[in-house]
Amino acid sequence: MDPILTVRAAAKSYGAVTALRGADLTVARGEVHAVCGDNGAGKSTLIKLVSGVETPTSGEIVVKGRPVRFATPHDALAAGIATIHQDLGLAPRMTIAENIFMGSELTTRRLGLPLLDHRRMKEMARGYLGRLNSRLADMDQPVERLSGGQRQAVAISRALRWDAEIIIMDEPTAALGVRETAQVLDLIRSLRASGVTVILISHDMNDVVRVADTVTILAGGRTARVLRAGEVDGPGLANLIMHAGAEPEPA
Ligand SMILES: Nc1ncnc2c1ncn2[C@@H]1O[C@H](COP(=O)(O)OP(=O)(O)OP(=O)(O)O)[C@@H](O)[C@H]1O
Ligand SMILES: [Mg+2]
Incomplete structure (x- = not known):
């Protein structure tokens, strides 16, 4: 053991x-x-x-x-060690990708300016959800439209993002x-x-x-x-x- x-x-x-x-x-x-x-x-x-x-x-x-x-x-x-509390701690109006990367956003530089790297965040979000065999495909959906089980998948993906x-x-x-x-x-x-x-x-x-x-x-x-x-x-x-x-x- x-x-x-x-x-x-x-x-x-x-x-x-x-x-x-x-x-x-x-x-x-x-x-x-x-x-x-x-x-x-x-x-x-x-x-x-x-x-x-x-x-x-x-x-x-x-x-x-x-x-x-x-x-x-x-x-x-x-x-x-990541903890998912009963309320899940998600922001309902924000998208799946935004929730998964909340507080750990990826940025890129364009013309010397820092910008959020939405493309890569969505790609990685899909990867985390894929690890969970989730069928969620549209990372731009707001979390408020998801079922309880799908919300759990987003909350877990957020923990995976932190390398838990x-x-x-x-x-x-x-x-x-x-x-x-x-x-x-x-x-x-x-x-x-x-x-x-x-x-x-x-x-x-x-x-x-x-x-x-x-x-x-x-x-x-x-x-x-x-x-x-x-x-x-x-x-x-x-x-x-x-x-x-x-x-x-x-x-
Ligand atoms: N912040 C606190 N202040 C005072 N007493 C507390 C506090 N947190 C827990 N307790 C007391 O400690 C004991 C254990 O509580 P705990 O919440 O850990 O139990 P639990 O197993 O999670 O119960 P439940 O199944 O009801 O969630 C209880 O008697 C509770 O009233
Ligand atoms: Mg308890």
């Missing part, structure tokens, strides 16, 4: 509230790793530590063998119907096929067993269990999560 990311004994307190009290997470390179747990288990907090949104009270984060300390999301991005090796997806199917959910699961499989490591936060146990390789179950701010997704079905996983919180505290 070649871990690309290891979190050891991560703790996080907000004043008197302890959100994490010693969580561990070991993510193998190239896998889809689901993080599950009941409401309040600490999933979002753990992800905030790994994505540089919050700093741990104690504990260690190791990326590709190197201990890291992220002060900002930009630090995490520089280490190859680890993409964290927070509840990517929460707002989607059956068909779009299937599309998003296919996007996740395409990412894995292209060598990207995916960390998936999801409440949908059926999605998790369909796409994940490994599942970490959090309960009460701790890692309660780690299992291979093939070991359980959706109801079985839901049952494990329900009872994870009831297990006696480790000595």
